[in-house]
Amino acid sequence: MVKKAQGTKGLVIVYTGGGKGKTTAALGIALRAAGYKKKALIVQFIKGSWETGEINSLRRLSPEIELVRIGKGFVGIIDDKKSFSDHVKAAQEALKVAEKAVVSKKYSVVILDEINYAVKGKLISVQDVLSLIKSKNPRLHLVLTGNFASQKVIEKADLVTEMKEIKHPFSKGIKAQRGIDY
Numbered sequence: 001m002v003k004k005a006q007g008t009k010g011l012v013i014v015y016t017g018g019g020k021g022k023t024t025a026a027l028g029i030a031l032r033a034a035g036y037k038k039k040a041l042i043v044q045f046i047k048g049s050w051e052t053g054e055i056n057s058l059r060r061l062s063p064e065i066e067l068v069r070i071g072k073g074f075v076g077i078i079d080d081k082k083s084f085s086d087h088v089k090a091a092q093e094a095l096k097v098a099e100k101a102v103v104s105k106k107y108s109v110v111i112l113d114e115i116n117y118a119v120k121g122k123l124i125s126v127q128d129v130l131s132l133i134k135s136k137n138p139r140l141h142l143v144l145t146g147n148f149a150s151q152k153v154i155e156k157a158d159l160v161t162e163m164k165e166i167k168h169p170f171s172k173g174i175k176a177q178r179g180i181d182y
């Protein structure tokens with residue numbers, strides 16, 4: 001008898017665009033997978049220094065969901081006290097974690113959160129991302145988030161959703177809300 005799992009086609013999924021919801025959509029996939037005891041790894045490429053609600057929740061979903069945070073905060077924005085080379089080093093470290101994870105048979109889902117920003121900011125190259133996609137275990141679902149996804153990455157993806165901002169409270173001067181934005 002053919003097992004259902006043998007039919008698994010690992011998808012390359014990209015959440016990009018300027019509207020809110022890219023990271024939370026990716027987390028939704030991890031949540032769904034964990035419900036079937038499938039393992040998900042989330043690697044945060046850019047965020048990394050402050051607390052978010054999801055970090056606390058994901059701890060409770062261990063061991064199905066693993067979270068690796070290496071990034072050093074938004075490059076050039078808000079609390080950025082690190083040099084550009086520190087950011088490059090952190091992103092390269094995250095890339096190494098990702099390279100190992102995508103070839104391993106351990107995970108059903110690997111989420112590379114904010115990796116598109118890391119490419120846009122030249123912390124890693126688009127070629128690095130294309131190599132990840134090429135080398136990945138064929139049954140692994142690979143999720144890439146962040147605005148400004150490279151056209152080359154979009155071409156290789158199976159599913160691409162562009163979050164389009166219709167309204168965001170930020171433009172009315174409403175500050176980020178705990179439990180909604182972080």
Ligand code: ATP
Nearest residue numbers: 018019020021022023024025165168170176181182
């Ligand atoms: P979320 O993590 O809420 O799913 P995101 O992943 O789509 O958002 P990012 O580009 O990673 O968004 O930005 C991270 C932070 O910026 C979040 O706190 C988010 O609420 C906020 N943000 C997202 N989109 C916008 C926007 N259009 N205007 C202002 N702030 C935004």
Ligand code: MG
Nearest residue numbers: 022023114145
């Ligand atoms: Mg995000």
